[in-house]
Each structure stands twice: as C-alpha cells, then as structure tokens.
Amino acid sequence: MRLYKTSSIYGKGAAIGVAAAMFCLLSAESAVAQPVSATVLPIAHTELSNPKRIEAAAYNQARNILARAGSQTAARSQPVHGTTKVPVGQGTSLLAAARDEFRRTDRNLPSEDKQSGMSIPHYNAINDAARVMGIDSW
Numbered sequence: 001m002r003l004y005k006t007s008s009i010y011g012k013g014a015a016i017g018v019a020a021a022m023f024c025l026l027s028a029e030s031a032v033a034q035p036v037s038a039t040v041l042p043i044a045h046t047e048l049s050n051p052k053r054i055e056a057a058a059y060n061q062a063r064n065i066l067a068r069a070g071s072q073t074a075a076r077s078q079p080v081h082g083t084t085k086v087p088v089g090q091g092t093s094l095l096a097a098a099r100d101e102f103r104r105t106d107r108n109l110p111s112e113d114k115q116s117g118m119s120i121p122h123y124n125a126i127n128d129a130a131r132v133m134g135i136d137s138w
Helices: 011-031 057-069 072-076 088-105 120-133
Strands: 053-055 085-086
Touching: 011 057, 011 088, 011 120, 053 088, 057 072, 057 085, 057 088, 057 120, 085 088
Parallel strands: none
Antiparallel strands: 053 085
C-alpha cells in the first residue's frame, strides 16, 4: 500500500488517520474466523534491455549460427571486420530477417512441429543467435 502526500488542507493528521483506518480494517478482517485463501502476487518483472552495441565477434558467431541453420539472408551478409563493436540494430535486423525467412520456409509444416511459426531447429537457432549477441527483443 502506498500513502500519497496529503494536501495542506488536511495536514499530517489525515495521513495518519488513513493509515490507522487501514490498520483497523485489516485487523478486523483477520479477526473474523474464515478460511483464508492465499493469493500469490507475481514479483515485478524486470525488463531486460538490449545492449547499445554488440561485439563484432558475437555478431559474426550469431551470423554463422543462422547461416548453418539455413538462413540465406545470414549467409549472404558480410561478416563484421575492421571494428570491435556494431550497433545493436545490425544484430536485431539480422535476427528479424532470419525469423521472417524461417517462418516463410516453414509455413507448410504441421503445427505440432513448429514453435513461433517456424520449425523447432530454426527456433532454437534464432534464440541461440540472440543469446550470443545478448539481445532480448527484436
């Protein structure tokens, strides 16, 4: 529970009064002999974010993973050289292009053989490549 700052019209006494009322209300509810059902509240999900830049070696490794899995887009792309890092957009574009390509090629597979619209080996390759680059969303 969060108590908000009260306006100067009510002063500090209003905040104390609200807190006391909530305490009494909660105490009265717990005094009633009824079975209590425990509700587990989820812990706040911390949003992971993509890095600003990706190591060139990680990009090249992810590119190789996707090319070995059958991505023509990844196979045609050039490996990064002459720099130590690349913008994260280059990695997310590679992942998105391979994802779209895999979904197109796997569209006729039975649904039990697919995950996220592509074959399981293609799905695993996409996720392995994203993990290597440290990318959470693309």
